Amino acid sequence: MIKVLGIGGGAREHSLAEKVAQSAHHPKIYWISEWRNPGIYEICRSTGGEYIIGSTTDPLFVSKRSKTLGVDLVIIGPEEPNFYGVADAVRDAGIPCLGPYRDVAVIEQSKAALRRLQWKYDIPGRLLFRTFRDVRSAKEALNEASKSLTWLQNVVLKPARQAGGKGVKVIEDKQAYLLNEKLTFKMSHIEWLSDYMSGYEDIQDRVLAEECVWGPEYTLHCFTDGKTVVGMPLVQDNKHAFDFDIGPETGGMGSISGPGMALDFITREEYERSLEIVRSVIRAIQDETGKDYIGVAAGQMMVTEIEGPTLIEMYSRLGDPEALNVLAVLKTDILDLAFAICEGRLSKVGVDFEKNAVVVKAVAPEGYPDRKDLAKGHEVLVDRDEVLKRGCKLYWGAAHLEDGRIVTTGSRFVELVAKERSVERAAELVNGCLGLPRLKGWRTLYRVDIGTRELNERRTELAEKVRRLYKFRESRGLLGSRLDWVPGMGLIDPALEVKKYEVDRT
């Protein structure tokens, strides 16, 4: 009998565990996570496996456990284990692992490294960027940009390392009369970022300043064994905490996909271009490191006026909640697929997906995402039969099972999924269940608007506007090119500046 060990304790992993449990190989399922996810726990028990509470980022711990348990395959859910080399250790121990080597996972771990790679290898869909190692140089450069009005004025400030979906500030700075307000905010956010990043020792860059763009976003996940790259259906996640696309950045409050491989507002051609971008990134990081990319790589993309499909960041794993969209329609047996990837014969298996639309929505405790202290420790009450009766499935996320009680650990504790012929119908089903997960003595947070006709229409409108712009540029041979003219300095191609500061220097 096949034994499988999974890593990570969120809703993405619950959905992975379920998929593994449905495999025709009838595996025994083992799992490691920092907390006891009630859903995964149940799956482990019912298949005769075991749920282990322990570190998911300690390579030695994971590889030792894999050996003593005698598992045939390890599947890594979240990103952090990838950054610590968990997959490396597992493979060193001679066990197949669906998860990338640490060296190639750098495309997610360091946003700065990804950008450099893109510019070095001339991979399309790139953004102008600058990195800074200290507060002073960052402040100077942004101050200067506010005076000279170059591209660096209109920026997104990010932690240079993947840092738990926090700290990204989109600061579109286009109203001269609000320049001071924006500048003040930029300065204080640079300080915040620098403090925040001082917790991470594994990277030199602190602050990443990136060209601010606009357009519809979507995620393209791919399976890859290093040679073959297979695209999955596109998914759109929604980052704002609140309805109306308002409020702080979260890990994602809900996602839509289908029907079919693309989304209603993304064309087949844009899908293909996005796939080519992800392929190129995988190829480039393999060339840089000499290692195969084994696992899932995903491009978080945006259609922009400058270049059409553009890379915002890369994932070295499935997104959460996006994983639930793609796994809900994956028809191929996940273990057949996983073994094929680990053994380098992905090109030999057909990867099939259902045509259905899927809507996923997260329910979080109030306080999420910025006040974990307020969001954690609340007892969860939910009528799961009622969820099923209303046509949805429930996956457990940041929820810990202890003595028969389930309590929140501070983040999205439940994700609800519906599969239907259209996004709108699936959204209706999920909306009918959003009130079911409750917290004892505390309030929940979720988004009603995701997947509704109104929001979908707005996305389509946005996409059409942006498409017109990049198509126009394309017809003039201007795709991806930018020019500034600064009085006294003349014509400036910001791309050359990026190459000079960021690529040639390193």
Add this chain to the structure above:
Amino acid sequence: MPGLIGICSFGEGSEKWNVLRFTYYAMLALQNRGQEAFSIAWVDKATGSLRKVEASGNVEELLPLIDGSSGHVAIGMTSPLVSDHIVEVDGDVRVAVAMDGKTLDHRDRREACKAIGEELSSGSPLHESMLRVATKYRVGYSFLVLTEKGEVGCGRSAVGLKPLTIGSIGFDLGCVASESSALDVIGATYSSIVGAGEIITMTPLTLKRDRVIGATEEPCTFEFVYLARHDSVVFQEDVYRVREEVGKCLARGDEVDCDVVIGVPETSYPIALSYGATRRRAVKLGFVRSGDHIRSALKGSQLERLIGLQLKLNPVPSVVDGKNVVLIDDSIVRGNTLKNVISLLRRKGAVGVHVRIGSPQIVKTCPYGTEIPPRDELIAGNLRLEDIKKVIGCDSIEFLRLEDLERLISKDNVRPCTGCFGGRYAGDVKVD
């Protein structure tokens, strides 16, 4: 018909934002909804308490008054009435309330704001209190509230008469404004309208929304005729598009002699342009304005209105000399404007002046606080068409038909308020 703007900053670091200037520029953008008074309230960074600045006059005078102050949440209001300001109420919690439109239950906006403020300052949770308020006073207003705790609430009455839109800036700011153009001006992305009977509460950690039971969209048609900016979206309708349709309606079947079409600045421009295009007649810029944009129909005294008007409208001689002019205006309230304009046109040599009005005759006042004069001051409420023609001195006059206006704005589940034009009032109230 004041202009409303509310801004809340979210998440970790929200206190790093100073939103006072954002508020100011949005108010500047909302001057079309009132130029006589302005007020702003915010939670002051230095003291942590609620502060308010108010004055009569032009919004531009606000800037020096807030210089050096800082706040991460604020609400602002511009009004066409002197001393019509945000109202502060000091209960268990100190709150500031701004309103567009009016409840039916109170004499004026100030009283309505006060009554609502008292309910919202009782110390019970803001969101629930707002729902209670909207359930109790069902018709005629949009409102904003700011509490000293830094909560920003907003809502539209269950009978959704006055506009309110919502949008955001990055991950940091949530903004509500009477019109979408105010969001544009401060660089916010428009998301949606606030629905009829919808109540929204924003705090640094949450956004809650709920809807009063049995809410209906009954938008004020005067918004489309005159009040809103034509670069705005209100009630999910593009204002410019509606005004163009009005022009087409006026042109259809109109065969009056016409050498040139001119619009009375500036609300009627889109109407005049589409009227001319539909009839294939030249549309020309007939007037040059002196001074700032002045909305003459809403000025206080008769004399002030006349001054505003005369500064606004000096005809261009060659455009009208020897011509049959079709003169387009958005509405007639007292008839002063038109009477004056027509005599100016004639003096510059206009042969014929045919007046086309982009709204039906205003025959009744507004119980919801739009500053339409009492009935005895409305020319169309008192005179027959023949007499109006004689008084203002035109060769012919036609109004948009009420059915056309209603048809342009009605949709599934949207029944516009056309009370002042002699139609049905929002909430089916009876007004003499």
